[in-house]
Amino acid sequence: MSRHQLWRVMAFFSVAIAVYAVVLLFVPSVGAPFLADRLATVPIALLTHVAASAVALATGPFQFHTGLRTAGPVRHRWLGRLYLLGVLVGGLSGLRLALVSEGGLVAHTGFGLLAVCWLVSSALAWDRVRRGDLDGHRAWMVRSYAMTFAAVTLRIYLPLGLAAGLPFGVIYPAVSWLCWVGNLLVAEHVFVTPLRHRAV
Ligand code: HEM
Numbered sequence: 001m002s003r004h005q006l007w008r009v010m011a012f013f014s015v016a017i018a019v020y021a022v023v024l025l026f027v028p029s030v031g032a033p034f035l036a037d038r039l040a041t042v043p044i045a046l047l048t049h050v051a052a053s054a055v056a057l058a059t060g061p062f063q064f065h066t067g068l069r070t071a072g073p074v075r076h077r078w079l080g081r082l083y084l085l086g087v088l089v090g091g092l093s094g095l096r097l098a099l100v101s102e103g104g105l106v107a108h109t110g111f112g113l114l115a116v117c118w119l120v121s122s123a124l125a126w127d128r129v130r131r132g133d134l135d136g137h138r139a140w141m142v143r144s145y146a147m148t149f150a151a152v153t154l155r156i157y158l159p160l161g162l163a164a165g166l167p168f169g170v171i172y173p174a175v176s177w178l179c180w181v182g183n184l185l186v187a188e189h190v191f192v193t194p195l196r197h198r199a200v
Helices: 003-026 035-041 043-064 066-071 073-098 104-130 134-148 150-163 168-199
Strands: none
Touching: 003 043, 003 150, 035 043, 043 066, 043 073, 043 134, 043 150, 066 073, 073 104, 104 134, 104 168, 134 150, 134 168, 150 168
């Protein structure tokens, strides 16, 4: 698959899950049954998380498209600020949700660490661009978006695991780690390592 085809697949899944998130804001019953409990106990964290993270998920792919980036550097900066705001609000509220998620301690830790790494990698990406380090900016944004994309991989692995007959109580904690660690490994190998070789 060419890089452009890969980008199209990534953009398609990102926008599709962002649309699902927006629908969930208006029709909470389309989500998992445990969401009713979250809505009752941590409604602000849940709603701000879903809305802000959807913004990060939907804007991210357009930042990586070389043609769009070079054609509109001002748009790239404003979309980048919107992405970072989405990560900041989505990450802090995601951290709150991690404390009460399904899946017990393993999932609390998996989601909690994801939230912290998401916030830190995005802050580093912002810091690098402010210092004029464009390769560093790109590398940290790739890592940041690999974690944003966990919203997609989670929703692929979970139904696959359930279809394979694994109980929810087993698959959910496992997926809370797999959904982002796998993305980070692939992103590092496919996108960040070539950048490092180019810089030498
Ligand atoms: C990358 C950092 C993220 C973390 C740490 C995180 C964490 C969480 C946690 C802990 C929950 C509650 C799950 C439970 O109660 O068992 C949740 C739910 C949810 N998150 Fe995230 N999330 C992240 C990114 C995203 C992104 C980028 C989206 C974009 C759409 C998103 C959309 C949702 C939605 C829609 C729910 C409701 C549950 C569902 O429908 O499956 N999250 N998130």
